Amino acid sequence: MSYGFYLDLQKFTDGGDGGNGGTGGSGGITYSYEQAEQIASERAGRAERSALTNYFQQNGMTAEQAQEAFRDFKEKQEAQKPNVSAIEKQRDDALAELTGIKNKAVLSGLGVQKEYEDFLLHEISKNVTDKKDFKACAEEYLKDKPQYTRTQSQMRMSSGSSGGSGAGSSDDVNATFNAALRKAFGR
Structure with missing residues (x-):
């Protein structure tokens, strides 16, 4: 079974836009790129289906088994496609x-x-x-x-240096407290 389609190739010839009144024997049928792409895709799908069905039948499957095997093949193929x-x-x-x-x-x-x-x-x-x-x-x-934002004295205290007010960071206070405890208990 052959499907023929014609592209208006006159548009691509030298010296003209294809609008000279004649169709140049093309029958006047034109296709957009998207239509041609769809036709090619459908034909490729049919060819793939036919080839796989013939392969399955040549390996001893009945027509129904070959169709089922083809459906299984397509389902597995779809399942392997990433979810973009x-x-x-x-x-x-x-x-x-x-x-x-x-x-x-x-x-x-x-x-x-x-x-x-x-x-x-x-x-x-x-x-x-x-x-x-x-x-x-x-x-x-x-x-x-x-x-x-933190004030400058708050930033100095959190970084560990003492500010101009004599207040130290919590680490300094803890160190002083720990030193006093060690001294009190003789360690």
Whole structure:
């Protein structure tokens, strides 16, 4: 069984656009690329089905067994195809998580108090554009609302150095307390 189709090849000849009034013997039938692709795909599917059915029958199967074997083959082939949308979702989730981690690091570097990080991530992310990254937006936001950042003395205390007020970090207090206990118990 042969299906013939003709492409209007006159459009590709030298010196013309194929619109000279004649069809050049092509019968006037034209196909778009998508239509030609669909026809080729259908023919390939039929050829595959025919070849596999013939193979199964040559190996001693009845026509019904060959059809069943072909269906099993196609089901297994479909099952082995990756779920592209699930893979894309996993990728997008991982990228979002990585972006969140990087943005939290930016906020921490700008002195944002931990209890405000999630709130600020949400608020600042609304302002991010192609031309303005998260860090620039965060700096701008925190310039207008510095109440979310640690003061200089709080940052010194958390880093372990003592501030000008004589207050030390909690590690310094613990070390002093432990030294006093050792001295009191004679160790």
